[in-house]
Amino acid sequence: NQWILTAAHCHYDLSTNSAYPYSQFSPAVYGDSNGNRQFPNGMWKVEYVAMDSRYAQGDNGYDFSLMKISPNSSGQYIGDLMGVFSIRSVGQTPHACGSSFTDSNWRVTGYPSDKGMLNMYDSGTCGSWTIDCSTTRISHTCDTFSGESGSPIYDQSTRIIYGVHTSGSSSANGGVYLNDDKVNYINSQLGRTTVTSGSAAVPRTSTSYSGSSSSESIALTRSATNIGSEIMFDVKAKVKVRVTQLAVYMKSTSSVPITVYYRTGSYAAQSSSLSGWTKILQTGSVTGKGLSTATYLPAFSSPVTIPAGNKVAFRIVASSNAFLYEAVSGSSGDVLKSNSNLVLYKGAAKANNNLYSPRVMTGVLKYKLVSNESGEDKITSDKSIAPSSSPSNGQITNADITEYSIASNGGSGIGSLLFNNNGASIAIHTEDASTVITVGSSLGVQTKSASEKVQLSIVTDHYGSETSWKIYKADKEVVLQKTEVYGNDKLYTYDFEMVPNVCYTLEVSDLFGDGMCCAFGKGSYSLSYPNGTVFISGGIFRYSQASTFGAC
DSSP states (O other), rough: OOEEEEEEGGEETTTTTTOOOOEOOSOOEOOTTSOOOOOTTEEEEEEEEEEEEHTTTTTTGOEEEEEEOOOOSSSSSHHHHHHHOOOOOOOSSSOTSSSSOOOTTTEEEOOOGTTTTTSSSOOOOSOEEEEEEETTEEOOOOOTTTTTTTOOEEEETEEEEEEEEEEEOOEEEEEEEEEEHHHHHHHHHOOOOOOTTSSOOOOGGSSOOSSOOOEEEEEEOOOOEEESSSSEEEEEEOOEEEEEEEEEOBBSSSSSSSSEEEEESSSGGGGSTTOOOEEEESSEEOOOOOOTTOOOOOOSSEEEEEEOOOEEEEEEESSSSOOEEOOOOOOOEEEEEEEESEEOOOOOEEETTTTEEEEEEEEEEEEEEOOOOSSEEEEETSOOOOEEESSOOOOOOOTTTEEOOOOOTOOOSSEEEEEEETTSSEEESSSSSSEEEETTTOOOOOOSSSSEEEEEEEEOTTGGGGGEEEEETTTTEEEOOOOSOOOOOOOEEEEEEETTTEEEEEEEEESSSSOSSEEEEEEEEEEEEESEEEEEEEOOOOSEEEEEEEEE
């Protein structure tokens, strides 16, 4: 009574090998007369998503997944409120494999996008069905459409689910057939014993699945304000785990060589040198994906196993300042974040050969549970989390200084130059100090005018009407905001003039709580200078995301 059965591709993007950042679920959503979504049964927290690892390896025959839903504030489970369906039993054969059949009770019910994905539609009686037991696929001629992925294929008279709708074509639609293997997998997730057809119940560990152990990930932080060349942090295992991959957020989209090291114990014992560290990854170059998307480093060829109760340190090194990191309160070694498997600690970062602490990397750590070699991937809802606000460039608060971005900055690696209005000098911002140099003709820097024009670009997702935004000053005075009804998957641009010495905030909101990207389209927002340089961008968030700019 706390599980949702759906399609794996609704949660997991095979093209990027990453999970969509879902965190909430609402049952029986409908659209009102104005075309707005209504949530009569509230929003429920997604505890985690489980799927068979064979789907992540490209086998569409396992395109199904399970969401575990936490109880609400009253302790009520979602199944208690909405009711539940059953899945077919092991060994149960509703219809013969390979032959076409008709069954007036079999249905597909979901939210088709040609109906706006606002209301639930039932397929009615379908012309024919075919169960292919070799490919474990159910084909049907029901009238379905994009958006109905994850809908149940079920018998309305018995309320038994036999499959999950996943795809369609001009000749036939279809989905995954829940054969004995898949039913056993689902039962194991629900805490039941697995069953082999024609035999007694056997423990879950006796059932053979191909694939690796369960794979999980944890986001290290959600925001960052500085750029560094090295990140160091400690990880302690509550249970035996195997760390397989890291992801970082990088300010630019340029390429940079990156090396990853680890050592048993804490980083603090060897933070000043590489002595005592073991190299586990060395790349020729990694191309950054910018602020809004995590840059996944290649998976470790030799994953790092951490026994329960032990601590291991990781150190990520770039050839220049490339990684986003955050300055946090407290001390190095304080707990930053934890779940049932791992504890992450506040660490340190290097920028321009200076070591700073406590600092926190913005990124993702992926790992596997060694004690659970059952072949499924558990994907936490925060698997791929972009910074909650656009990282700043460390702008200096000074009425005589404004920010100017330039591709080359004399080798500082920061990518942010600040200069006074008379053009006589430039301050290259670093974390420890601002180094002033004389302007040379080779830099080609020109002073800015009293005010500066910027452009706001809004790209809507499949539900443009849910997106809104506003730009306001520090005193909350709104100077520009959305005033029109947005269409779906459209580009909207607005010119805005920044007044000197004013701090502005851009706040972008989504009514549904799934942001602008990427489950229902590739929506985004950005602020850019007339030359095309983007200085604020985003799209992956929940209900809202705010970024400051100007003289803040």
